[in-house]
Amino acid sequence: MRANSIVRVVLVFVLGVIFTLLSFTVVHAYIEGCLAGGGTSTGSDATTSRGSGDHSEAGGTISTHSAYAEYSKESYFAGFCLNTNNTGQGIFVGAGIGKRDSSLELVLTMADVSEFNDFLISAKYQFLGETLSRPAMAVGIDAINEIPGQMQSSPYIVASKFFPKVKLPLLVSLGWGSGRFRDNFFGSLAFVLQRHWNFIVEYDGAGGNVGISFGSEVSLWKPFPVVVTLGVQNAFASDEESTFSVGAGIRFP
Secondary structure, three states: OOHHHHHHHHHHHHHHHHHHHHHOOOOOOOHHHHHOOOOOOOOHHHHOHHHHOOOOOOOOOOOOOOOOOOOHHHOEEEEEEEEOOOOOOEEEEEEEEEEOOEEEEEEEEEOOOOOOOOEEEEEEEEEEOOOOOOOEEEEEEEOOOOEOOOEOOEEEEEEEEEEOOOOOOEEEEEEEEOHHHOOEEEEEEEEEEEOOEEEEEEEOOOOEEEEEEEEEEEEOOOEEEEEEEEEEEOOOOOOOOOEEEEEEEEEEO
């Protein structure tokens, strides 16, 4: 069996087990940890190839945002996030409305599957498409309906540009945001190792993160893109505890 086939089988098994466990487990956690953990705050950024602007099948960020949004043609995605210090785990669903390069992406995050009132709504609007000479741009807000003591609303603006002609193809995102971004700049560098793998280094306004993202297609009754992102948050901070996070998602074309 080829290596890619083995990886796909493992991904299907892992996703199935975790989604099943999350469906029957009450998850009480601070949502900010989950949002900053990659899977949920970034929506398609961490969990579909659109997070790389179709430049790679892997995700483009860990806990920040890129300027690429889902659109109607590839509109539905879902996933989960977990981390090692139990400050953030949850499940999320999302959809894109509009056409490529001019679309609104909506994400619903639930940190407690037993209580429907424990959820957050986030949105991102991509208003400018990427060309050879200009970056893509988007505005958005995490946690529109903020929950006091757990997650505050976090508006942001971000630009993304792909550089294919450097020695190692590179996707650069740079933005500014308040709330969880602490009125600060944030950004990411996603090195496209190959079509299925990205190596990501980023700053989220509070600390530095590093990780790797894998993307492929799982063939069930039709092909479904799947992305898994593994990251270490606060990887470069000596006065902050480093945490390991995993986010995974599947898109329903």
